[in-house]
Amino acid sequence: MKAPLLMIAAGGTGGHMFPAQALAEAMLKKGWRVKLSTDARGARYTGGFPHTTEIEQISSATFARGGLIAKGLVPFRIASGVLGAAFKMMRDKPDVVVGFGGYPSIPAMAAATLLRRPRMIHEQNGVLGRVNQLFAKRVDQIACGTWPTELPEGIEGIHTGNPVRGTVLERAGAGYIQPGDYPMELLVIGGSQGARILSDIVPPAIAQLPMDMLANIRVSHQARGEDEDRVRDYYAENGIDADVQPFFHDVPRRMSEAQLVISRSGASSVADISVIGRPSILIPFAAATGDHQTANARGLTDAGAAILIPEAALNIDALSEQIQTVLSTPEAAGKMSRAALSTGKPEATQTLVEMVEALANTTQGSST
Structure with a gap:
């Protein structure tokens, strides 16, 4: 029987990638397979990830950088990334998809939403980032690193704390x-x-x-x-x-x-x-x-x-x-x-692990 698969979607800054790395380390130790979906910028931060993490580079973009032509191409690059992520997701059927924010996480999170895969987001900051705002009402759970976190009306979060790397x-x-x-x-x-x-x-x-x-x-x-x-x-x-x-x-x-x-x-x-x-x-x-x-x-x-x-x-x-x-x-x-x-919440990674496993168990039947 194939080991369960966790898909992690994370952006290109340490703030997004360090907690993603902590979860990857912990899930691999639990016997899961782990894939990381990011873009070329995010890939620069993957040196600390365990070597058994599969790195999947996908097309994404942001309106925050570049000139008019670059901004005009953003929707097409994101659409291309979402399409690519959706085809891969139909093949891989991840048991859970976890987004850590940052624009490179858009394709995998959008594909998971379209395909109704079990999914959650982790927000590191006390205010939801733009990408996590986009998915806050479209995920099964929201894990909050900083408490209290400002969330959309009617949406509840779980205070997990921010996972820290093993060296911390x-x-x-x-x-x-x-x-x-x-x-x-x-x-x-x-x-x-x-x-x-x-x-x-x-x-x-x-x-x-x-x-x-x-x-x-x-x-x-x-x-x-x-x-x-x-x-x-x-x-x-x-x-x-x-x-x-x-x-x-x-x-x-x-x-x-x-x-x-x-x-x-x-x-x-x-x-x-x-x-x-x-x-x-x-x-x-x-x-x-x-x-x-x-x-x-x-x-x-x-x-x-x-x-x-x-x-x-x-x-x-x-x-x-x-x-x-x-x-x-x-x-x-x-x-x-x-x-x-x-x-401090040194147990943050373990709390996230438990959330991932619970999500995989409770949605197993309905999401396949």
């Missing part, structure tokens, strides 16, 4: 060393979008810290490629021990060793911070759709685990003051760490 789970609840008169780590991470402001403001804010505190600080700063050299030079010129890279492959390790995390409040970053349990200063990306990054931060800030600085209020002095406050009050920093852990 390995560090779940790692012991926190409170700030003190000894070496301390600061981790600075920004999403792929709009992280330049962190490269402009964070280094001088750190440089303003008292000299006795600064002598103990080592910084790991994730900066865009075009900002990397100037950020590295600034830290060096100010005598600050810093490791500056465009991408850290070991964020979970660095986060578990950090006394403080300065970050955007993308859904994956917030999930990692809460599962590992670290004090943070969060700076939501102001241009995020529906201001969803502010919604993502709500759980940590309400729990007293994070300090929120809106982008409009971000300046060198304000940030420097908040960094100093956390690093000079060890008891309060320890309390923030414990509060972050209280908001």
Whole structure:
């Protein structure tokens, strides 16, 4: 008897792909077959997926990029992708289709809707993304990574939390060393979008810290490629021990060793911070759709685990003051760490697995 098949449809950013990867890892361990439906952009994020995941590239497009001709071709590219996905789905008959959002997930989710395959979506953010909005009323279930999630009227969601990768789970609840008169780590991470402001403001804010505190600080700063050299030079010129890279492959390790995390409040970053349990200063990306990054931060800030600085209020002095406050009050920093852990949902992947299995069982008869 053939193993059951899960089709995952996900878009081309880490925010969509990391939770998709976590579910793929877990379902393969349960003996399922897993296919990932994405486009060429999404395929760039598949390096961390287990090698037994079948990657299916499909045609999709967005109105958000390109000129008039490119925008005019969007409906045709999407229609072509939906048609291709539908033919493959008729052949493969996936037991469940799970969409994680992003425009590359449109073809597989649309095909699953047309063919009435058991289907659900997972929304990482506190506000539904455009693609998940499109399918919210056309799926069997909605799993919500951030709670509360704004949903269409009459639609109910299940608070699952955001699945985190295995490398994050390995560090779940790692012991926190409170700030003190000894070496301390600061981790600075920004999403792929709009992280330049962190490269402009964070280094001088750190440089303003008292000299006795600064002598103990080592910084790991994730900066865009075009900002990397100037950020590295600034830290060096100010005598600050810093490791500056465009991408850290070991964020979970660095986060578990950090006394403080300065970050955007993308859904994956917030999930990692809460599962590992670290004090943070969060700076939501102001241009995020529906201001969803502010919604993502709500759980940590309400729990007293994070300090929120809106982008409009971000300046060198304000940030420097908040960094100093956390690093000079060890008891309060320890309390923030414990509060972050209280908001974490390390069981998120397992909850999603159970939802997928239940959906496969309850709809088995009616959907074939």
